[in-house]
Amino acid sequence: MDTRQSGAVLSVTFVFTSSPHDSAAGREGVDAVLAASAYSEDIQVIFIGDGVLQLLKGQQPQGILSKDYAPMFKLFELYDIECVYVARRSLDELGVAQADLVCDASLLDDEALQVAFGRASKVLTF
Numbered sequence: 001m002d003t004r005q006s007g008a009v010l011s012v013t014f015v016f017t018s019s020p021h022d023s024a025a026g027r028e029g030v031d032a033v034l035a036a037s038a039y040s041e042d043i044q045v046i047f048i049g050d051g052v053l054q055l056l057k058g059q060q061p062q063g064i065l066s067k068d069y070a071p072m073f074k075l076f077e078l079y080d081i082e083c084v085y086v087a088r089r090s091l092d093e094l095g096v097a098q099a100d101l102v103c104d105a106s107l108l109d110d111e112a113l114q115v116a117f118g119r120a121s122k123v124l125t126f
Contacts, residue, residue, distance in 0.1 A: 013120035016051035029126030
């Protein structure tokens with residue numbers, strides 16, 4: 001979905017900004033997105049900054065005694081969460097390719113990110 005083509009206001013925007021496994025924020029964010037999908041179809045999810053690292057394939061958090069929750073992002077499609085975005089600038093800055101991500105996410109440039117945030121009536125950051 002191209003945010004420039006749709007002017008609809010989305011009720012909830014979930015923003016992932018933290019690195020995986022530094023805290024429980026990422027895992028809690030996934031749980032919150034999936035729970036919210038039961039009550040609303042107007043959801044968008046944005047990964048920005050270190051938050052894009054949440055989506056990396058091949059994470060092995062067992063070494064730090066943490067649960068690998070990255071595969072749960074694949075459930076977004078199953079839960080009809082279609083508006084999943086990644087900040088292009090963040091991928092570039094971190095040297096991450098879109099092919100390295102565990103789920104499909106549309107790339108947004110800075111201008112499109114502003115549009116996406118402008119469509120949000122509520123923003124929850126994890």
